[in-house]
Amino acid sequence: MSNKTDYKKQLILExxxxxxxxxxxxxxxxxxxxEACEISRGGLYLYYDSTESIxxxxxxxxxxxxxxxxxxxxxxxxxxxxxxxxxxxxxxxKKEILKRKTSLSVAIYEYAFYCxxxxxxxxxxxxxxxxxKVLEKILARGSETGEFLCDDPSGMASNMMYxxxxxxxxxxxxxxxENKVDKELVYMMRQFMEVED
Amino acid sequence: MSNKTDYKKQLILExxxxxxxxxxxxxxxxxxxxEACEISRGGLYLYYDSTESIxxxxxxxxxxxxxxxxxxxxxxxxxxxxxxxxxxxxxxxKKEILKRKTSLSVAIYEYAFYCxxxxxxxxxxxxxxxxxKVLEKILARGSETGEFLCDDPSGMASNMMYxxxxxxxxxxxxxxxENKVDKELVYMMRQFMEVED
Amino acid sequence: MSNKTDYKKQLILExxxxxxxxxxxxxxxxxxxxEACEISRGGLYLYYDSTESIxxxxxxxxxxxxxxxxxxxxxxxxxxxxxxxxxxxxxxxKKEILKRKTSLSVAIYEYAFYCxxxxxxxxxxxxxxxxxKVLEKILARGSETGEFLCDDPSGMASNMMYxxxxxxxxxxxxxxxENKVDKELVYMMRQFMEVED
Amino acid sequence: MSNKTDYKKQLILExxxxxxxxxxxxxxxxxxxxEACEISRGGLYLYYDSTESIxxxxxxxxxxxxxxxxxxxxxxxxxxxxxxxxxxxxxxxKKEILKRKTSLSVAIYEYAFYCxxxxxxxxxxxxxxxxxKVLEKILARGSETGEFLCDDPSGMASNMMYxxxxxxxxxxxxxxxENKVDKELVYMMRQFMEVED
DNA sequence: AATGAATGAGCCTTCATTCAT
DNA sequence: TATGAATGAAGGCTCATTCAT
Numbered sequence: 001m002s003n004k005t006d007y008k009k010q011l012i013l014e015x016x017x018x019x020x021x022x023x024x025x026x027x028x029x030x031x032x033x034x035e036a037c038e039i040s041r042g043g044l045y046l047y048y049d050s051t052e053s054i055x056x057x058x059x060x061x062x063x064x065x066x067x068x069x070x071x072x073x074x075x076x077x078x079x080x081x082x083x084x085x086x087x088x089x090x091x092x093x094k095k096e097i098l099k100r101k102t103s104l105s106v107a108i109y110e111y112a113f114y115c116x117x118x119x120x121x122x123x124x125x126x127x128x129x130x131x132x133k134v135l136e137k138i139l140a141r142g143s144e145t146g147e148f149l150c151d152d153p154s155g156m157a158s159n160m161m162y163x164x165x166x167x168x169x170x171x172x173x174x175x176x177x178e179n180k181v182d183k184e185l186v187y188m189m190r191q192f193m194e195v196e197d
Numbered sequence: 198m199s200n201k202t203d204y205k206k207q208l209i210l211e212x213x214x215x216x217x218x219x220x221x222x223x224x225x226x227x228x229x230x231x232e233a234c235e236i237s238r239g240g241l242y243l244y245y246d247s248t249e250s251i252x253x254x255x256x257x258x259x260x261x262x263x264x265x266x267x268x269x270x271x272x273x274x275x276x277x278x279x280x281x282x283x284x285x286x287x288x289x290x291k292k293e294i295l296k297r298k299t300s301l302s303v304a305i306y307e308y309a310f311y312c313x314x315x316x317x318x319x320x321x322x323x324x325x326x327x328x329x330k331v332l333e334k335i336l337a338r339g340s341e342t343g344e345f346l347c348d349d350p351s352g353m354a355s356n357m358m359y360x361x362x363x364x365x366x367x368x369x370x371x372x373x374x375e376n377k378v379d380k381e382l383v384y385m386m387r388q389f390m391e392v393e394d
Numbered sequence: 395m396s397n398k399t400d401y402k403k404q405l406i407l408e409x410x411x412x413x414x415x416x417x418x419x420x421x422x423x424x425x426x427x428x429e430a431c432e433i434s435r436g437g438l439y440l441y442y443d444s445t446e447s448i449x450x451x452x453x454x455x456x457x458x459x460x461x462x463x464x465x466x467x468x469x470x471x472x473x474x475x476x477x478x479x480x481x482x483x484x485x486x487x488k489k490e491i492l493k494r495k496t497s498l499s500v501a502i503y504e505y506a507f508y509c510x511x512x513x514x515x516x517x518x519x520x521x522x523x524x525x526x527k528v529l530e531k532i533l534a535r536g537s538e539t540g541e542f543l544c545d546d547p548s549g550m551a552s553n554m555m556y557x558x559x560x561x562x563x564x565x566x567x568x569x570x571x572e573n574k575v576d577k578e579l580v581y582m583m584r585q586f587m588e589v590e591d
Numbered sequence: 592m593s594n595k596t597d598y599k600k601q602l603i604l605e606x607x608x609x610x611x612x613x614x615x616x617x618x619x620x621x622x623x624x625x626e627a628c629e630i631s632r633g634g635l636y637l638y639y640d641s642t643e644s645i646x647x648x649x650x651x652x653x654x655x656x657x658x659x660x661x662x663x664x665x666x667x668x669x670x671x672x673x674x675x676x677x678x679x680x681x682x683x684x685k686k687e688i689l690k691r692k693t694s695l696s697v698a699i700y701e702y703a704f705y706c707x708x709x710x711x712x713x714x715x716x717x718x719x720x721x722x723x724k725v726l727e728k729i730l731a732r733g734s735e736t737g738e739f740l741c742d743d744p745s746g747m748a749s750n751m752m753y754x755x756x757x758x759x760x761x762x763x764x765x766x767x768x769e770n771k772v773d774k775e776l777v778y779m780m781r782q783f784m785e786v787e788d
Numbered sequence: 789a790a791t792g793a794a795t796g797a798g799c800c801t802t803c804a805t806t807c808a809t
Numbered sequence: 810t811a812t813g814a815a816t817g818a819a820g821g822c823t824c825a826t827t828c829a830t
Contacts, residue, residue, distance in 0.1 A: 004813095004814085005814090008814085023313075024310055024311075024313065026223050026307075026310075026311070027311075029798085029799060029800085030799075030800070030801090031798085031799070031800090039815075039816090040815060040816045040817060041800090041801085041816085041817070042801090042802080042803080042815070042816060042817065042818095043814075043815050043816065043817095045800095045801070045802080046813090046814065046815075049801085050800090100315075106310050106313070109306065109310060109366070109370065110223075110307065110310050112369070112370035112371070113221055113223075113303055113306060113307050113310075113369070113370070114223070116221065116303075118368075118369075118370070118371060118372025119370060119371055119372070122371065124370055124371055125370075125371035125372075128367065128371060152384075155380075155384045156384075158381065158384070159360055159381060159384050159385065161363070162359075162360040162361075162363030162364050162367065162381060163356055163359040163360040163363055164359075164363065165362075165363030165366055165367060166358070166359030166360055166361065166362030166363035166364075166365075166366070167359050167363075168363075169306070169362055169363070169366045170325065170359065170362060171315075172309065172310065172315075173305075173306065173309035173310070173315070173321055173322075174309070174315060174319060174321050174322035174325060175315025175322075176315075183352075184355065184356060184359060187349075187352045187353075187355070187356050188356065191388070201789090202789095205789095226823090226824065226825080227824075227825060227826085228823095228824070228825090236790080236791090237790060237791040237792055238791080238792060238793090238825095238826085238827095239789095239790065239791055239792065239826095239827080239828080240789075240790050240791065240792090242825095242826075242827085243789065243790075246825095246826085247825080247826095248825095398810090399810095402810095418704055418707065420617050420701075420704075420705070423802090423803065423804080424803075424804060424805085425802095425803070425804090433811080433812090434811060434812040434813055435804095435805085435806095435812080435813060435814090436805095436806080436807080436810095436811065436812055436813065437810080437811050437812065437813090439804095439805075439806085440810065440811075443804095443805085444804080444805095445804095500704055500707075502764075503700065503704065503760070503764065504617075504701065504704050506763065506764035506765070507615055507617075507697050507700060507701050507763065507764070508615075508617070508618075510614075510615065510697070512762075512763075512764070512765060512766025512767075513764060513765055513766070516765060518764055518765050519764075519765035519766075522761065522765060546778075549774075549778045550778075552775065552778070553754055553775060553778050553779065555757070556753075556754040556755075556757030556758050556761065556775060557750055557753040557754040557757055558753075558757065559756075559757030559760055559761060560752070560753030560754055560755065560756030560757035560758075560759075560760070561753050561757075562757075563700070563756055563757070563760045564719065564753065564756060565709075566703070566704065566709075567700065567703035567704070567709070567710060567715055567716075568703070568709060568710055568713065568715055568716035568719060569709025569710070569716075570709075577746075577749075578749065578750060578753060581743075581746045581747075581749070581750050582750065585782070595792095595793080596793090599793085620819085620820060620821085621820075621821070621822090622819085622820065622821090630794075630795090631794060631795045631796060632795085632796070632821090632822085633794070633795060633796065633797095633822090633823075633824080634793075634794050634795065634796095636822070636823080637792095637793065637794075640822085641821090
């Protein structure tokens, strides 16, 4: 009954995702998940044998969801102006930067630290790189159409993504105001386009 | 007995710093520290009642050390060219980005995540802000002397520091090559000065 | 449905026998048996409600098999010389002593220990006693025909069987070389007949 | 405070020995021992990290005790007649054969099976071999003095010990009467000396 | 001040057994 | 009959924290 199993796993992943978002990675115990799912201890072990395996599936699922989202970007690429696309992209990033409580990102960071090795092939990296690619595409297109003044879309995309990553981590560690985030994003945009305040 | 106490605390902090650098924050137990310090379990509790309190003191101590270092910068400000200062600053940042095993940064990130609240008044923030200030000063001075082409030293310093923070976290989670770090740093410098490859 | 039931039980016993031979008694779980039989957990419980009940049936079945074998001895009794019969008997014992991995004997010992009570009526005892009887018959016959010099076939058979039992247990606990087994068996034979080395 | 530790270990071993004697090896849990010793779970782990490590120490201790006993034999060797020594030896063996509830032997067997490998260097083997040596010495001495009629003390000692081992295991699995044990021991003695019933 | 043995809460994991389908 | 998901008791282990000495 692979279907039933998948369904149950689905349920577990949904509850687990909430828990990981709320507590990060390290503090989550099998007991937490068992209680959230309202199943028995042994029952959970039928599907997953560790918080790690659950977490990895949670991440995979969240990626799949993002990927679906990503596709819509690619499709929109032909319809919207580059400036519009860029705005959309940065708004998404801003959202991600500011939402701390409901995002898996802290758990992901914690997991990366927990592993204590560079996760070269991990989804974390892929996530970062695919976002960079999307941004690069937008910049390149804007550059071609003359909307943006940018002679090195790749370098710029990379630089911007690192700064965004820095904003994300700062938001989660030392805190950051929405205003400050706006300021930083606008600063980046100014490097290659006119921005009215 | 304050002196003796301080001396003992000093010893504990030194050993603990090594452990936190090696294992991060979450994995360190009182036992780890007790063993490294070669004191008794109960003895450690005379000075500190949790790994957290030890960690906070470790951080404070490392800041004090950095601060001393920072002062030398300020002093050198009058002696060296801005370009030289900038190079020195970025080299320090690069070192920090690439050294993963012997730095407290992972432990600091882990601690921040563990607290799960923005540490507005924390040393983490102060550290970040003081580095930003230093960079801003360098940029401002370079701008005044005409070495750099930079009309917003504050915004640029901030932007650069976020990107550097992003590099740091990426180095610790997904891994990054020295080459890539160089590329990014050069990219940043190009925004306001001529760089020969 | 008795036939179908018997057939299913037969299948279970065959697989279970292999498992008990490989793992002994204590380490075998219902899961082991379920997996080997490729039936469902609940399915197994329709036929047996514990590893113990399965084990007891496995033992019973293995006895039935041996019994059939035993009958052929009795029949051969009239055809072969006593010396030949004795050799055959001791060869069988030697085989049993030395085969550790594929025999149920470890499981049987473990079961006996697990029960922690003398199994007066158990098949273990019957097995031992019937082997003793067979040996006694052989010795008595050899004594009558003058092949063996043995005035107390019963006492001798009993003594030999205990020594053989001792060899069996030593082989399974401290290990024993084939050579050593041979030496012991020859020693026993020398007590009542000429043996060329 | 190695003394204090040793003392505590001593206490644990005493209680544990009782438990192993009563329950064998496999059924004993850390909880059993914790409860018998009236210490906390964590407390036990200060001294031993598994039932196995406790068991091995229990065995070692019981050997040491036996060894002390063994020495007295060697000393008596010069004082008593060989027949007296032999009687003493066999009485000891008989005691060991018949005492089931208070002996570690079942636990030792169980442990050997649990390991599922021949324990070539184990104390089990050493115990067996040293007993064999003692018996051999007695037989050899009796043979020299003319008390026993025995031209192969080594072979005979070995054979007897296997039979005794067989008696021991049979006593623990299928049960055996004191009478039967006596009969077997007398049978053995008859092989090399006159025995009045 | 200092020691380190002792505690017990809390998490992990496995398995016999049940039960709705 | 047959299935296999679900249960929960039971045992293992670790660690922060206390306390008599």
